[in-house]
Amino acid sequence: MDVIKKDVEDRLSSLRAGIDSIDAQILHLINKRLQIGKEIGLIKDEKGAGVLDQGREKRLLERLARLNGGPATEDLVRYLFNVIMTATREIQKANRISFLGPVASYTHIAALNLFSHSGRFIEQGSIRDIFMEIEKKNCNYGVVPVENSMEGAVNHTLDLFSEFDVSITAEHYQRISHDLLSLSGDIASIKTIYSHPQALAQCRGWLRKNMPGIETREVSSTSRAAALVADNPQGAAVASRRAAHIYGLKVVASRIEDHVSNITRFLSIGGEKKQPTGNDKTSIMFATSHVPGALFMALEPVKLAGLNMVKLESRPTRHQNWSYYFFMDFEGHMADKNVFDTVAKMKPHCLYLKNLGSYPAGQPAVEDYEK
Numbered sequence: 001m002d003v004i005k006k007d008v009e010d011r012l013s014s015l016r017a018g019i020d021s022i023d024a025q026i027l028h029l030i031n032k033r034l035q036i037g038k039e040i041g042l043i044k045d046e047k048g049a050g051v052l053d054q055g056r057e058k059r060l061l062e063r064l065a066r067l068n069g070g071p072a073t074e075d076l077v078r079y080l081f082n083v084i085m086t087a088t089r090e091i092q093k094a095n096r097i098s099f100l101g102p103v104a105s106y107t108h109i110a111a112l113n114l115f116s117h118s119g120r121f122i123e124q125g126s127i128r129d130i131f132m133e134i135e136k137k138n139c140n141y142g143v144v145p146v147e148n149s150m151e152g153a154v155n156h157t158l159d160l161f162s163e164f165d166v167s168i169t170a171e172h173y174q175r176i177s178h179d180l181l182s183l184s185g186d187i188a189s190i191k192t193i194y195s196h197p198q199a200l201a202q203c204r205g206w207l208r209k210n211m212p213g214i215e216t217r218e219v220s221s222t223s224r225a226a227a228l229v230a231d232n233p234q235g236a237a238v239a240s241r242r243a244a245h246i247y248g249l250k251v252v253a254s255r256i257e258d259h260v261s262n263i264t265r266f267l268s269i270g271g272e273k274k275q276p277t278g279n280d281k282t283s284i285m286f287a288t289s290h291v292p293g294a295l296f297m298a299l300e301p302v303k304l305a306g307l308n309m310v311k312l313e314s315r316p317t318r319h320q321n322w323s324y325y326f327f328m329d330f331e332g333h334m335a336d337k338n339v340f341d342t343v344a345k346m347k348p349h350c351l352y353l354k355n356l357g358s359y360p361a362g363q364p365a366v367e368d369y370e371k
């Protein structure tokens with residue numbers, strides 16, 4: 001009796017070992033298939049085609065029905081492959097990332113660098129539109145400037161954090177570097193130089209020294225300047241290297257800004273929360289009550305917890321005169337007990353406190369200019 005039982009058990013485990021091995025192969029093949037689907041998705045994105053191709057799916061199911069030797073029923077084959085194709089379509093949906101236009105702007109460059117050029121990059125006309133696209137779930141991410149090493153905080157961005165419920169998902173320090181671009185690349189043919197007033201100001205010393213007496217004209221953006229010059233052989237634009245690629249221009253001179261340390265910090269915003277990486281930052285905004293020492297009391301738990309505050313900025317609340325929001329960045333992740341407890345201890349000293357998100361700390365790199 002025992003011998004028969006053992007034989008049954010042996011056959012059962014051998015069959016299950018067969019299933020385990022097949023499952024591993026199926027999983028491996030499904031992942032391989034999803035990988036191919038992802039590549040198809042990128043091509044569709046390039047072509048501007050949608051993810052769903054009903055014709056292809058119909059033909060694929062018909063082919064499998066012909067190939068099917070059983071015992072799987074046609075319904076089962078249909079069901080299984082519909083699940084697989086749905087998963088493929090899911091993985092094909094590229095991230096939609098909005099940035100402050102125009103194309104080839106420094107925010108565009110920062111967005112490309114932040115997302116390694118992968119995803120669908122959508123131009124917006126204002127920083128408010130970027131926040132709105134996230135709130136409406138039209139885009140998964142948005143990239144906004146928050147601070148410049150020369151000009152300080154981008155107040156408009158900070159103010160929008162009080163209006164919209166979005167999380168910061170990443171930060172990126174982008175070196176702002178200008179090139180002089182023209183159609184021919186020949187410096188002698190340049191009669192007029194176009195650019196945004198800030199870019200012209202940032203290159204004033206170089207232009208005075210190298211292009212004396214050449215007229216400068218202000219336009220709405222560095223990309224607009226590049227677009228103008230694409231139709232004007234006697235013009236030059238102060239713009240990004242990316243603008244040269246996009247508008248078919250040649251680089252007359254590279255990195256012509258007077259101060260090499262002109263760096264803008266950009267944030268990626270979105271709806272999701274980021275997991276800790278071990279090297280994170282947390283941003284919060286809060287308002288204190290209007291009593292002496294209120295800010296000191298709100299910040300005391302940060303000092304007592306030994307947290308490293310890396311930024312503190314204030315902005316008028318605009319609800320009441322002379323009352324302020326404070327924007328604070330510090331090292332650590334909200335999932336760290338120390339960080340969580342510290343923020344909890346701050347709350348009783350604040351009229352309002354909002355967690356803006358924890359995200360991997362960026363590198364304030366000097367050589368981070370897109371070629």
Ligand SMILES: O=C(O)C(=O)C[C@]1(C(=O)O)C=C[C@@H](O)C=C1
Nearest residue numbers: 040051052053056057085088089
């Ligand atoms: O062949 C394609 O176009 C794909 O994107 C692959 C695939 C599939 O999973 O087989 C996925 C989505 C389309 O609707 C059609 C087929």
